Amino acid sequence: MSEQREFTIEEVAQHNTEGDLWIIIDSKVYDVTRFAKTHPGGSNVLYAEGIAGKDATDTFFGLHRHEVLLRPHNARLQIGVIRGQEESIPPPIPGALSQVPYGEASWLVKGYHSPYYTDGHRRFQKEVRKFFEEVVKPEALDCEESGKRISQEVVDKLAEANLIAMRLGPGKHLKGRTLLGGIVKPEEFDYFHELILNVEMSRFGTRGFTDGMLNGAVIALPPIWNYGSPELQAKVIPEVLSGKKYIALAITEAFAGSDVSGLQTTAVRDGDYWIVTGTKKWITNGLFADYFTTGCKTETGLTVLLIPRGEGVETKPVKTAYSLTAGTAYVTFEKVRVPVANTLGKVGNGLSVILSNFNHERWMVTGSSVGAQRVIVEECLKWASQRIVFGKPLTAQPVIRAKLGAMIQRIEACQNWLESITFQMNNMSYDEMSSKLAGQIGLLKQFVSKSGRETAEDATQVFGGRGLTTRGMGKLIENYHRTSGFDAILAGAEDVLGDLGVRQAMKRMPKNARL
Numbered sequence: 001m002s003e004q005r006e007f008t009i010e011e012v013a014q015h016n017t018e019g020d021l022w023i024i025i026d027s028k029v030y031d032v033t034r035f036a037k038t039h040p041g042g043s044n045v046l047y048a049e050g051i052a053g054k055d056a057t058d059t060f061f062g063l064h065r066h067e068v069l070l071r072p073h074n075a076r077l078q079i080g081v082i083r084g085q086e087e088s089i090p091p092p093i094p095g096a097l098s099q100v101p102y103g104e105a106s107w108l109v110k111g112y113h114s115p116y117y118t119d120g121h122r123r124f125q126k127e128v129r130k131f132f133e134e135v136v137k138p139e140a141l142d143c144e145e146s147g148k149r150i151s152q153e154v155v156d157k158l159a160e161a162n163l164i165a166m167r168l169g170p171g172k173h174l175k176g177r178t179l180l181g182g183i184v185k186p187e188e189f190d191y192f193h194e195l196i197l198n199v200e201m202s203r204f205g206t207r208g209f210t211d212g213m214l215n216g217a218v219i220a221l222p223p224i225w226n227y228g229s230p231e232l233q234a235k236v237i238p239e240v241l242s243g244k245k246y247i248a249l250a251i252t253e254a255f256a257g258s259d260v261s262g263l264q265t266t267a268v269r270d271g272d273y274w275i276v277t278g279t280k281k282w283i284t285n286g287l288f289a290d291y292f293t294t295g296c297k298t299e300t301g302l303t304v305l306l307i308p309r310g311e312g313v314e315t316k317p318v319k320t321a322y323s324l325t326a327g328t329a330y331v332t333f334e335k336v337r338v339p340v341a342n343t344l345g346k347v348g349n350g351l352s353v354i355l356s357n358f359n360h361e362r363w364m365v366t367g368s369s370v371g372a373q374r375v376i377v378e379e380c381l382k383w384a385s386q387r388i389v390f391g392k393p394l395t396a397q398p399v400i401r402a403k404l405g406a407m408i409q410r411i412e413a414c415q416n417w418l419e420s421i422t423f424q425m426n427n428m429s430y431d432e433m434s435s436k437l438a439g440q441i442g443l444l445k446q447f448v449s450k451s452g453r454e455t456a457e458d459a460t461q462v463f464g465g466r467g468l469t470t471r472g473m474g475k476l477i478e479n480y481h482r483t484s485g486f487d488a489i490l491a492g493a494e495d496v497l498g499d500l501g502v503r504q505a506m507k508r509m510p511k512n513a514r515l
């Protein structure tokens with residue numbers, strides 16, 4: 001910034017009338033004479049004694065998020081600084097770690113240790129956070145509000161950094177790619193790197209956008225490389241990983257959710273084609289998908305087909321509690337002709353294609369939930385410390401401290417269990433993961449999503465009315481409170497998953513186990 005004009009506190013105090021109004025916020029002087037008339041909080045609050053011509057730092061930060069001052073049109077109101085004073089509340093630096101206790105997972109906190117993460121993971125985390133904050137966050141905030149889908153420009157940047165490919169986890173699809181400017185080698189990329197991506201992208205409080213950020217690819221592409229023909233793989237995988245085409249997983253229907261075997265979309269053979277008729281609901285990214293990895297009922301059981309958007313395929317928006325930016329769709333297939341070559345896996349074997357894919361998706365959901373939950377804990381710790389009620393910070397109230405304690409316990413428990421399972425994933429084959437971790441991941445997901453909703457409730461109590469407001473101080477709490485339920489439903493309802501975990505354990509009970 002160019003040389004700032006300097007003022008004394010006494011000079012600023014002269015400008016304390018409706019026609020000539022200055023205020024000081026954190027050593028900076030703002031001329032709000034004209035702004036007062038359009039101030040969203042009203043003009044009279046700015047003319048008040050103790051504000052007009054005065055240092056309003058504490059009052060300001062009790063009512064606004066820091067970002068308000070950083071928006072270019074507000075930053076322009078600054079006309080100088082107070083001589084001899086230093087800024088004490090610096091603006092956030094993109095990529096920087098939070099200094100708030102429990103604001104970061106302990107592996108990122110100086111002086112703490114982890115058996116899982118290396119310095120390579122730490123470098124990766126830093127770059128990823130910076131990338132997301134600089135490249136993705138501004139658009140995420142806009143789209144969450146407007147409902148617009150992610151722009152091709154941002155998708156191109158994600159593709160260029162190979163983030164779309166990395167979000168699909170470790171594997172041969174990363175071979176030969178330069179990952180985020182070469183920060184990690186493809187053969188070194190592991191499930192902890194992927195976990196870092198899932199955690200980091202859920203930190204802006206824009207849940208709809210986060211799901212719109214090509215979650216469809218993460219869940220709809222693996223069936224193609226695990227079960228698709230080489231020709232199909234050679235065509236579709238590069239198209240999707242380069243961000244040129246979009247894909248969605250189309251399993252759930254109004255007729256069947258967690259009960260996958262109850263699907264009613266049918267595929268009937270007609271020579272070299274399947275004729276597909278039916279509907280799908282709650283299809284994330286479906287509004288803008290070019291391909292649908294679709295569960296269909298066939299003569300001998302379920303079969304998964306890759307259906308390109310074309311004649312007979314229609315999508316319309318499903319309005320949910322979160323933003324339309326996620327592209328959530330109702331999809332209708334009306335006698336759609338799909339080449340038999342687009343069959344994924346064996347005919348009638350669709351259930352195992354679908355189920356084998358679920359573990360990874362459920363694990364991904366827990367990662368993004370943990371990322372979002374931790375931000376909520378941080379927001380609450382900050383707010384409870386800065387908010388003055390009955391003449392004291394909120395943290396002076398035992399009931400608030402008890403809520404903070406419960407939130408911290410939950411996020412730490414979720415984080416640690418998730419990391420332990422991630423470590424197992426790093427050391428197991430895909431098949432082993434399916435057989436040994438499906439139950440654990442089911443239980444984990446239930447635990448994490450329940451914890452998230454409890455934290456959302458507690459956070460709303462801590463923030464009061466602000467926790468119900470889509471803008472301002474409590475906007476992240478409001479978004480999380482409204483959207484944390486998605487974690488409990490997407491990729492399998494939490495109660496069904498918890499039960500799956502227990503049933504899997506029952507299967508492995510030794511016949512001779514006795515007290």
Ligand code: HEM
Nearest residue numbers: 030040041045051056059060063064065068074077472473
């Ligand atoms: C450069 C100085 C200021 C700017 C740019 C500014 C801007 C804003 C904005 C954008 C909002 C809308 C809510 C939000 O986005 O957080 C707002 C709300 C508000 N502002 Fe300011 N403001 C300034 C100074 C002040 C000061 C000094 C006061 C002192 C009383 C004040 C009192 C309020 C109040 C009471 C609200 C309503 C808060 C709510 O609804 O929760 N503002 N301000």
